[in-house]
Amino acid sequence: MQMSQAARELFEARFDKSSLSSFNEALKSGVDLEPPKLSHGSRRFHRLALFSGRRRLFFFLSTLAQIVVKRAFATEPNLFSLLQNYTRSFPGIRARISRGSASGPITAAMSTMCSGCGRRMPHVLTVAGSDSGAGAGIQADIKACGALGAYCSSVVTAVTAQNTVGVQGVHPIPEEFVEEQLRSVLEDMGVDVVKTGMLPSVGVVKVLCQSLKKFPVRALVVDPVMVSTSGDVLAESSTLSGYRDELFAMADIVTPNVKEASALLGGVPLRTVADMYSAAKSIHNLGPKNVLVKGGDLPESSDAIDIFFDGKKYHELLGLRVKTHNTHGTGCTLASCIAAELAKGLPMLRAVQNAKTFVQNALDYSKDIIIGNGPQGPLDHLFSLETHSCNAGARSFNASDLFLYAVTDSTMNRKWNRSIVAAVKASIEGGATIIQLREKEAETCEFVEAATACIQICRSSGVPLLINDRIDVALACDADGVHVGQSDMPARIARKILGPGKIIGVSCKTPAQAEQAWADGADYIGCGGVFPTATKQNNTTVGLDGLKSVCLASKLPVVAIGGIGVVNARSVMEIGVPNLKGVAVVSALFDRECILTEARKLRSVLTDSVSEFLLR
Numbered sequence: 001m002q003m004s005q006a007a008r009e010l011f012e013a014r015f016d017k018s019s020l021s022s023f024n025e026a027l028k029s030g031v032d033l034e035p036p037k038l039s040h041g042s043r044r045f046h047r048l049a050l051f052s053g054r055r056r057l058f059f060f061l062s063t064l065a066q067i068v069v070k071r072a073f074a075t076e077p078n079l080f081s082l083l084q085n086y087t088r089s090f091p092g093i094r095a096r097i098s099r100g101s102a103s104g105p106i107t108a109a110m111s112t113m114c115s116g117c118g119r120r121m122p123h124v125l126t127v128a129g130s131d132s133g134a135g136a137g138i139q140a141d142i143k144a145c146g147a148l149g150a151y152c153s154s155v156v157t158a159v160t161a162q163n164t165v166g167v168q169g170v171h172p173i174p175e176e177f178v179e180e181q182l183r184s185v186l187e188d189m190g191v192d193v194v195k196t197g198m199l200p201s202v203g204v205v206k207v208l209c210q211s212l213k214k215f216p217v218r219a220l221v222v223d224p225v226m227v228s229t230s231g232d233v234l235a236e237s238s239t240l241s242g243y244r245d246e247l248f249a250m251a252d253i254v255t256p257n258v259k260e261a262s263a264l265l266g267g268v269p270l271r272t273v274a275d276m277y278s279a280a281k282s283i284h285n286l287g288p289k290n291v292l293v294k295g296g297d298l299p300e301s302s303d304a305i306d307i308f309f310d311g312k313k314y315h316e317l318l319g320l321r322v323k324t325h326n327t328h329g330t331g332c333t334l335a336s337c338i339a340a341e342l343a344k345g346l347p348m349l350r351a352v353q354n355a356k357t358f359v360q361n362a363l364d365y366s367k368d369i370i371i372g373n374g375p376q377g378p379l380d381h382l383f384s385l386e387t388h389s390c391n392a393g394a395r396s397f398n399a400s401d402l403f404l405y406a407v408t409d410s411t412m413n414r415k416w417n418r419s420i421v422a423a424v425k426a427s428i429e430g431g432a433t434i435i436q437l438r439e440k441e442a443e444t445c446e447f448v449e450a451a452t453a454c455i456q457i458c459r460s461s462g463v464p465l466l467i468n469d470r471i472d473v474a475l476a477c478d479a480d481g482v483h484v485g486q487s488d489m490p491a492r493i494a495r496k497i498l499g500p501g502k503i504i505g506v507s508c509k510t511p512a513q514a515e516q517a518w519a520d521g522a523d524y525i526g527c528g529g530v531f532p533t534a535t536k537q538n539n540t541t542v543g544l545d546g547l548k549s550v551c552l553a554s555k556l557p558v559v560a561i562g563g564i565g566v567v568n569a570r571s572v573m574e575i576g577v578p579n580l581k582g583v584a585v586v587s588a589l590f591d592r593e594c595i596l597t598e599a600r601k602l603r604s605v606l607t608d609s610v611s612e613f614l615l616r
């Protein structure tokens, strides 16, 4: 749902001196506020100034917005987070916004900014039933949103006595009390997205519709829960008419499983993927903006296929079916994750894709856990806390280490008749900020010996040293970490072997691989080959566009790799995505006569391109 015109005007009217100063305070102190969105069509405009020391560099927001578009931030709708990323990435640069007086096409509408100064979280309200077993319902929703970084408030519609065997009892909450809970939360707490689960009666559906009309939110995700995984009924059949008559028309997305889709369509059988396509279209005709028909329960399907339909285009979302009994609550989890991603500002299809990836990762991680004695266990929504809490005690990995990343190559060292140790020494002297030893042909004993010598040099200069692929060598010489490719040891296992204190990097070519690396507990990703290179023949290149889309999708810092050198490093950094932290080079340093000179040249190109971007 869109913010109403009246609400928008109210917010714009509140975009006054005091909200400006709290915005500026937030920028200064580095705390996160819900970012203001760029909105078109406003009559006012605001001036943005960037300060470097005492120097003040003025931009009009409209100009910045053009840069934003030109520099490929078109998909980054949040000017605020952009500014924060820049002010954080480049200490010494401060940003400030003040009010202008002329008319301009673009303004920072402070629509979602809270009135005080502080950190505002993406906020999902779940309106659903309680599952005493905590695999589904309210409990799953809170955990899923938490895992994805969203705050989750809850309006309980029913209390169920439920475990891994089935549902033993259902106790609906009186409609008036559901209404009271809704008012309490919606009136006060700045909800971004509402997600619905078990709505036990048509009366509750009506109460919800009325409340949402009174307190509009940015988006509504409807999971039309009818029956539990165990086959127990969770909603009166009259609820279906409530969905069809009123709630669906307000929904941004509806997410039925095949049984629910069938029930919503009067009992038409859904047996094949083709049936799911036509069900998605028929449900779309009932009023929601988007439909996701989930195929987790599709009989005889070896994949977990979901069909997404936005009214014009279909997307077949494929997932590998995880072999596990722990699938209780996957539907609630998926819908909550969609809501969390929408609350964070993602577009619908991206939100759905991310949600599906999360469910798949959670299923995979939880496939062997044993909770309860029944046939359908819960999943561990907080699996990433486990992988990431490992990192808590780690040698703190600093993403700025990725600025000039030197990757050694034994063939090149032989060609130029120098030792690994000499090569590493020269690159550090020239300004390399992290070293990776990539010695594909070296004998193990020779490799350990060289790595041990390099570690001493790196430690004395404060430069981290990673080993490519060879976890055994990294352990043997107590390196700072490893870098693994897609066909090497999976990062999740590498993390288990190496423990929390080591850095792990993963080579990724796609957003899905980047998401996996994050879920596996990696610290950074290397994305490439950006350009063709002789170092890795038959390596498909992703180009600058591919690099950009991986950076935008990655929750981890990124270093670009592949065919990068003095002549093209600037074009790489100029894609201007905040989490692109630097370039990794092989030939540009090690296939040159003087490593020291080349490293210095590269470092100065990188420094110039970053500061030029800020001055433009």
Ligand SMILES: Nc1ncnc2c1ncn2[C@@H]1O[C@H](COP(=O)(O)OP(=O)(O)OP(=O)(O)O)[C@@H](O)[C@H]1O
Pocket: 136, 227, 228, 229, 256, 257, 258, 294, 295, 296, 297, 304, 305, 306, 319, 320, 321, 322, 323, 324, 327, 328, 329, 330, 331, 332, 333, 334, 356, 359, 360, 363
């Ligand atoms: N075994 C599995 N492996 C991978 N993905 C799965 C598996 N089972 C379900 N999924 C995915 O989980 C998501 C939820 O779908 P599902 O059809 O299980 O929902 P649901 O029946 O509403 O769940 P529940 O009633 O258990 O909450 C979908 O994206 C689906 O493809």
Ligand SMILES: Cc1ncc(CO)c(N)n1
Pocket: 128, 129, 130, 131, 136, 137, 138, 160, 162, 197, 198, 225, 227, 228, 229, 234, 328, 329, 330, 331, 332
């Ligand atoms: C409370 C509740 N909501 C939803 C489901 C669907 O999985 C369930 N089993 N229990």
